[in-house]
Amino acid sequence: MPAAASTTTPNPAALNVDVIVIGAGAVGENVADRTAQAGLRTVIVEADLVGGECSYWACMPSKALLRSGAVLAAARRVGGAAEALTGDLDVAAVLRRRDAFTSNWSDEGQVRWLEKAGIDLVRGHARLSGVRQVTVTAADGSRTVLSAEHAVVVSTGSAALLPDIPGLASVSPWTSREATSAPGIPDSLAVIGGGVVAAEMATAYAGLGAEVTMIVRSGLLGGQEPFAGELVTAALREAGVTVLTGVSTTGASRGDDDDVTLTLSNGTRVTATEVLVATGRVPRTTDLGLETVGLTPGDWLEVDDTLLVRGTAPELAGDWLYATGDVNHRALLTHQGKYQARAAGDVIAARAAGTPVGDKPWGTHVATADHAAVPQVTFTDPEVASVGLTQAAAEKAGFRIRVLDYNLGWVAGASVHADGYTGSARAIVDLDREVLLGVTFVGPDVAELLHSATIAVVGEVPIRRLWHAVPSYPTLSEVWLRLLEEYGRPS
Template identity: 70%
Template sequence: MSTSYDVIVIGGGAIGENVADRAVQGGLSAVIVEAELVGGECSYWACMPSKALLRSGSVLETVRTVPGAAEAVTGKLDVEKVLARRNTVTSNWKDDGQLEWLDSAHIDLVRGHAVFTGPKALKVTAADGTVTELAANHAIAVSTGSLPQLPDTPGLAEAQPWTSRDATSAQTIPASLAIIGGGVVAAEMATAYTSLGAQVTLIARGKLLGNQEPFAGEKVAEALTKAGADVKLGVAVERVETDAAAAGGHTLLLSDGSAVVAEKILVATGRVPRTSDLGLEAIGLPTGEYLKTDDSLRVLDPGGNPIEWLYAAGDVTGRALLTHQGKYQARIAGDAIAARALGKPVDTSPWGVHSATADHAAVPQVTFTTPEVASVGLTAAEAEKRGIRTRVVDYEIGWVAGATIHSDGYEGTARMVVDEDRRVLVGVTFVGADVGELLHSATIAVTAEVPIERLWHAVPSYPTLSEVWLRLLEAYGRPTA
């Protein structure tokens, strides 16, 4: 015997919760299957704890640039209090609050690990070995997320390196930390741990934040170096040697002939989809790969055709590995499931209510380093690769009045990438203190394809950092009649 629901969601993180919630709001019954904590990676090991670790250092850095306030700061960060606040933000890794929300949203929960046994069918094994069989009347949605990717560097596994989970949940700060990687996790954790007193060495094969505009990674690397971190770019770790009795514990031998000694190693070299243990072979899909989807989030079979009853959202799709983008996908998936199940119209046209079109051209992202990096849409290089005839406009944020008020010596750069044929923005990047709060205006401009001529009438308030919009437009040139 099996229990049936209209919709079964595998994965109880923020993305899975949103799929189930939208399906229930659409008139269906739903259950979430979760093997760990309801609330998922973002709540306990990623977005929330990482930003909690970063916030205290960011505030202190800002205060020290404002005369009057700077004189009131006489000490360093209280590391114990920072970690305690982080623990509070994660609810001490308990999901009681999330369970209350599930009840209020009329979503059932089955704890355990789910495996496909056939179309619309799952076997869920709980930690105590109890097995529950579930069947879906209409759809199953996979929202299992992703896992850290560990390179096969000789000696690395024996060193028992941290992953992002360890870095965001640590209860003590190591004296020294070697971070392998140059992406968002590496940059953010380098910023956090440097502020918390660790001697940080960041080692990356390529550039820092290489998927952003070049000046973004350059400014973050400069800030990390100024804060006391050692940033090594364009080098690789060739081997790791571990001596538990030696000071530092681990020696990383690099491709340039140098060596780094560290108490702990954090590997932040990318993510892989969490699909290898779902029994996907039972429904004719490869395991260990991202689940490719159409824009309504239906999973595509090996031939590229949508599987009518199977959906996926979040990291597991490989579309945009960001919580907010995954939640966007989840809302679309839940709405599409409900609409199809109830025979209602489904709009999958570009920018339609059941189409995740923004994944292709308007993805926003904030990297909470010092300085922050906020971007949406395409970089200049990406736009060029797509054959868009562009004009790139840069402006120093420190020149606007709002930056003068914000802090002394404010440094930052804004860039907009304009599609010259359509005269709309296709990409915007801000680098500077607190620029994350500027990003949604840019996201609206890119998503809505607001013409340059109309943007001139969106008057920024004075004196705020938002005045940079006016300066960018002035640098571009005022339209003529």
């Protein structure tokens, strides 16, 4: 991969600033942008590519890999278009498009953005070395000591969890990084895990011609409504993916032919060219110097709603250490991390100015939409789009609820959208307040339905008002009317 762009300014031996942000991914960039706009001198520290995981190894390249297959599958579901198709995906063209999305793993464009935004960049590995102090070690071994007048923000994200399976480390397994940046498509791919990354990469690689086997300890997409995992499993199997559920991997080895053999808990074996491990995430806090401020290396960083790190150590007094994004474990999603980043940036600016936090009526200074109202899309085929609580989560929380289910295939807009459209919708209603607690859609192209659901859930829009939000006809959005009809007419 091309080397990272040069540092905007040569690393000084020491630098005193207002705010230090550790990690120049999408989340760190948003924090820095917010504080810089508030007039605070901000420096961002990055040891890898500016732009981070989402830009180069997660959100963007994964969706680029998925999109071509999704478009082809959509065309095959529409009469007239299906008959015009004469071939399969051009794999080389898909990979070129993926490479374009990552700027061929060059961060020159992101560095230029930092310069225009007035944010200083220091390259190297950052470690906390005291209260409001960060020491950065560059690739050549030189060190820069940074001191912050107001805040240090940890935005280092998370890394793939490598489970303790005998032999697994020795076979050089893929993580999401290798899966999204692979220069070619292997003949076969074994996927360990059943979450979002596992399901999306199984979808992408099957569409690109690999023989895919999934090894799932329970079922797919366990945190979603059960029907979501069921519909995605059925679709993956129809696409030729072997989905093994109720089994776990107990061993791994790479043979003389360079293939990987996985031994499963039921005594069977799976052999593949490559193996992708997608079983969870761990915080990037192991070598961050947390011990210097009374925190434990390798732990997630617990924060309050202003994204201030919680802790009893005297070094944490004074409201100066913040953590945004995956590293605080509140919601491991880029859009939620960026939301936290905006809130944290505003908090830091307000406290620097001596302004009480949260004094604005629109509540910009407090992050609360990453508790029970988190939107998420799984870009499988069918897509899964959800926000808020599932039925199980709502019941566990003690709400008195009613569950509304509707077959998306019965909506007129769905029949126009695709022949034989298969999908489902569910809404969870809080009967005491008559507002929505959660909504889940499963089906082709349901991602664009999600923001309307998010507004309804986050805004706690009463059911009686939703009747006046008239969906256009014939579109998939008509499902909103059908769900309201399931609930009953307003009094």
